Amino acid sequence: MTAHSVLGDYLATLEQALRFSREEKRRILLEAKDHLLEDAARDEAGGVASDEAERRAVKRFGDAQAVARRFAEEQVPVVTLRGVTKNFLTPSGGVYTALHHVDLEVRATEFLALVGPSGCGKSTALALISGLESPSQGEVRVMNEPVRGIGKDVGYVFQTDAVFPWKNVLDNVATGPRFRGAPRDDANARARDWISRVGLSGFESHYPHQLSGGMRKRAALAQTLINEPRILLMDEPFSALDVQTRTLMENELLQLWSATGSAVVFVTHDLEEAISLADRVVVLTAGPGTVKGVYPVDLPRPRNVAEIRFQPEFARIYREIWNDLRDEVQLSYERSKRNLS
């Protein structure tokens, strides 16, 4: 099969353009090969000469570099947690295990939702990926490097308001580039662009206390996205909003995300929200958190969050995940009741 000759080019491109481990490169190439071979075989079966079939297959996939990049970007995990355990010291001197032996992978351009009952270590997982906390055991890797301190590839949208109350919207959004050394004019120009993308144009000189909760969340999104993070961590970002604003923000998030091509790790306790937004839903057990199940969500994109929940497929996935989640929620509820009494 002549498609093999093309793979040589791909390999060279991968070597030059992308730094991956040998194993990862192998996997990428095998996938690319499969696709190419499949396509070429289909053409040949249709009576096309093998040279022509190869040419057409390659054409369909674009040039070698683009193919290699696309496969690489889709396949390589940007975040890897391997055997991660996180213990905290409690004020009374005991040890609280938030996460226990967690294995997790987040692929580039993927929207991953983490769900679980309260106190299952969802937020801890984000703190570990961001580098705000370090694991007690195991390894956390971001962009194939072990996490040491806070990396530049990560953005974090917090549950509570994290915009700086003493800066107006423009200064708030421009903070990231300013911290990272951009000149003021440049940072402000980029900030204006992001402010308009999140729909806050005209509010540049407003202070956070003059904005509604939804508008503050928009400002927070712009503030985080302006740094163009490869990995966007979101910790129940919309839980404080009213239901209508929330749906609106979810749709906007999907739109913004589809334009960035970054990975999202979205923590929520709301299963409906998780399914409407994510490509995969990871269910964590009641504390200490371990991965109980991983569910792909094969709903088509672009999605409209307000309507997607009426699809039968949505209901099927919901039922499947809820079966798993229910026990954990029950367990967590029983525990909190016991702690109170």
Added chain:
Amino acid sequence: MVENTRARARARTQHRVLVNGLRVAVAVLLLGSWQITTDLGWVDPFFYGKPSGIAAQLWTWVTEGTAQGPLWQQVATTLQEAALGFLIGVALGIVFGVALGRIRLLADVFAPYIKALNAMPRVVLGSIFIITIGYGIWSKVALAVVLVFFVVFFNAFQGVREVDRVLIANARILGASERQLSSHVIFPSALSWILASLHTSFGFALVGAVVGEYLGAIHGIGLMIATAQATFNPNGVFGAMLLLAAVAISAEFFMTWLEDRLVRWRPNTITDVSI
């Protein structure tokens, strides 16, 4: 609806007029009864002074000057001492407060000393300052600095400690260096605590200046009070008190103005308890 709103606005105006009227009435009642009882000889004006005497005393000071020189010179001296003490005390308080708030080791080392110094009634230091620095303005400035420093220091320290953890985490993730963290997050956040302390601390600066003058000085309102006391002149004591009150109130207005400029980002905070 409109009728209703109008009626409410009218009621509010009437209420304001009533309050102001009653305020004037209280002043007239108090000053009037003081004046009348002393005039009638029920209360001895030799010990308690009387309003007309105080007014006359103030008039003498304005037109003929005080025993220590012209009146403006006394007021200016006290103001200068208080202002210098205030500025130096605030600067030192902020620097030490932020430093100890940020650097754990410093806080742990200095904590017992600061507690001990704070527990001491610091006004007694005035005597030391007069012995070491002398009768000029700087001994009063030093006393004012000591009084102001602790108020500002504790507020700055607490302000730094109370910074919202989420804001710090957010700044770190956005890429802040330690210095940027201090200037963009910790200092602005602590600023509202520090500013709250400025209102009280100018009062302390005045106390420092006046007490210092009391203990020994060449000019100043404190010295005027001391002189009036020594000559059994209650009208002089009350007159100087009025001057001090006027100075303190003008400073308070200035401070509020400054605060409004510096923390424009804040929602309408409750501006002091108004009693």
